[in-house]
């Protein structure tokens with residue numbers, strides 16, 4: 001997941017804010033860690049500033065993919081969750097009750113993300129290289145959920161902490177996972 005952003009500090013949804021001071025520090029640490037740990041890999045990030053700036057200390061060429069952009073929260077973009085609860089209480093409850101199916105007005109649902117990421121996920125599954133993805137909370141839930149075989153209803157609730165590398169390694173039938181906190 002990208003380093004902490006200015007919107008993360010304020011608990012704001014979506015947007016295209018840059019990294020916070022902590023986020024910049026994480027990007028530096030990530031570059032140092034990755035550059036000494038692996039040599040040949042493919043690097044993917046979204047079109048949003050916070051993932052591009054998290055990736056830029058890595059030496060590989062960056063593939064910028066629109067399909068990796070964070071969930072579009074429509075009318076709720078740029079608001080805090082508290083503001084959403086106050087301004088759109090019905091929407092807030094609907095999402096709380098069914099996060100998987102709930103589609104933000106003028107935005108997306110987790111089901112929409114599963115659709116949007118289908119080709120990307122199949123491509124990386126068939127890629128023999130090491131793949132590094134720098135993306136967003138909802139996007140990484142979908143990708144992680146697919147590879148770890150997580151029940152679809154549980155995907156919107158997977159924990160994707162900041163400043164933590166999640167490493168997935170293919171095993172005979174499944175994937176092993178490892179969390180590396182930097």
Ligand code: F6P
Nearest residue numbers: 012013014070071073136137138
């Ligand atoms: O809060 C950070 C963020 O990436 C938002 O931009 C996004 O809307 C949200 O997380 C997705 O998580 P959830 O589906 O839990 O709201």
